Amino acid sequence: MRYRIAVVAGDGIGREVVPAAIRVLDAIAERHGIEFDWDELDWGSDTYLRTGSMLPDDGLKRIADHDAIFLGAVGRPDIPDHVSLWGLLIPIRRTFRQYVNLRPVRLFPGVRSPLADRSPEDIDFLIVRENNEGEYSQIGGRLYTGTDEELVQQTSVFTRRGTDRVLRYAFDLAHRRSARHLTSATKSNGIIHSMPFWDERVRAIAADYPDVRVDQFHIDILTAHFVQHPDWFDVVVGSNLFGDILSDLGPAIAGSIGIAPSGNLNPEAEYPSMFEPVHGSAPDIAGRGIANPIAQIWSGAMMLEQLGQAEAASSVIEAFTDVLARGAFLTRDLGGSASTAEVTDEILAALTRADQRRA
Numbered sequence: 001m002r003y004r005i006a007v008v009a010g011d012g013i014g015r016e017v018v019p020a021a022i023r024v025l026d027a028i029a030e031r032h033g034i035e036f037d038w039d040e041l042d043w044g045s046d047t048y049l050r051t052g053s054m055l056p057d058d059g060l061k062r063i064a065d066h067d068a069i070f071l072g073a074v075g076r077p078d079i080p081d082h083v084s085l086w087g088l089l090i091p092i093r094r095t096f097r098q099y100v101n102l103r104p105v106r107l108f109p110g111v112r113s114p115l116a117d118r119s120p121e122d123i124d125f126l127i128v129r130e131n132n133e134g135e136y137s138q139i140g141g142r143l144y145t146g147t148d149e150e151l152v153q154q155t156s157v158f159t160r161r162g163t164d165r166v167l168r169y170a171f172d173l174a175h176r177r178s179a180r181h182l183t184s185a186t187k188s189n190g191i192i193h194s195m196p197f198w199d200e201r202v203r204a205i206a207a208d209y210p211d212v213r214v215d216q217f218h219i220d221i222l223t224a225h226f227v228q229h230p231d232w233f234d235v236v237v238g239s240n241l242f243g244d245i246l247s248d249l250g251p252a253i254a255g256s257i258g259i260a261p262s263g264n265l266n267p268e269a270e271y272p273s274m275f276e277p278v279h280g281s282a283p284d285i286a287g288r289g290i291a292n293p294i295a296q297i298w299s300g301a302m303m304l305e306q307l308g309q310a311e312a313a314s315s316v317i318e319a320f321t322d323v324l325a326r327g328a329f330l331t332r333d334l335g336g337s338a339s340t341a342e343v344t345d346e347i348l349a350a351l352t353r354a355d356q357r358r359a
Helices: 014-031 045-051 059-063 081-095 160-176 194-206 219-228 240-253 294-306 310-326 340-358
Strands: 002-010 035-040 068-073 100-106 124-130 140-143 151-154 181-186 213-218 235-238 261-265 273-277
Touching: 002 014, 014 035, 014 068, 014 294, 014 310, 014 340, 045 081, 059 081, 068 294, 100 240, 100 294, 124 160, 124 240, 160 181, 160 194, 160 235, 181 194, 181 219, 181 240, 194 213, 213 219, 219 240, 235 240, 261 294, 273 294, 294 310, 294 340, 310 340
Parallel strands: 002 035, 002 068, 068 273, 124 235, 181 213, 181 235
Antiparallel strands: 100 124, 100 261, 140 151, 261 273
16 A cells, blocks of 8 residues: 655654654555655745745645645744744644544553553543634734733634534544543633533533443643543543643653654545644754654554554554663653664664564
């Protein structure tokens, strides 16, 4: 099977971890009869400084027929964050109807959680974030800028179609997992219109999944429960803002955001989905060769799974799980001193060890 993948390494450590992940993906592809055509695109902050835009005018049209998008990280200190985000990530997510942001959270053997006495059995859940609407809306503006009467308005947008489709995706996930448990993030005691609506739609969709146990927590206490009771959770679904916050907190309690992947999914496969690590461009360590490549590699495994290559995806996850458990090749975010290249080489070696065991 041959796949055409748009590659946007982007900025900072993205330019280091994306090539590392491609090495692993090419290695697993060879083992499973897969071929990747990597269409490497030099989009990002350098493009913005050169042209005034994060991507070309016809950029989205150029990648619309690709099988997937593999993204590194975007952003640099001399460009405001909202410019880089709304100039590249948001247009891709919305143009290609990537309305699900899926972020797995796992504590791996060999990785130490900052939470006392927690084991891998305690932290293993999925966060489903609504990815196209909610609080991250363009509707709003400013009046009387720079005066004492300055007014700023930001409008959240929740549609029934948008809310129902992400909730149904989350319920489907929960239905397929052994725990059959879904947790909804809300704030209906303080946000008077959108969050009661969200709660209503959770109840309406839940009626179609009588075998799924549903819990609901306000976002403030839910963040506390993530820290105090991570073993409570299996599938967690939230709005764009709440899901964004929770999916950074989740990897933090699992040891490091440096191993956290994500998929921006168009579940119907009408458009390409995009896969990227949760971490940012990390300009403070960029160019030093010390970034953890596992988040990008795991994002690549998620891409394989979305493309229907579940066996190859599992092999990649097993390989970096083996490396983490051995503990000899860990990057600085995990308490080690290994370089990006050393970790990548060891993951490739783990694939070879797995081949030998099967032989």
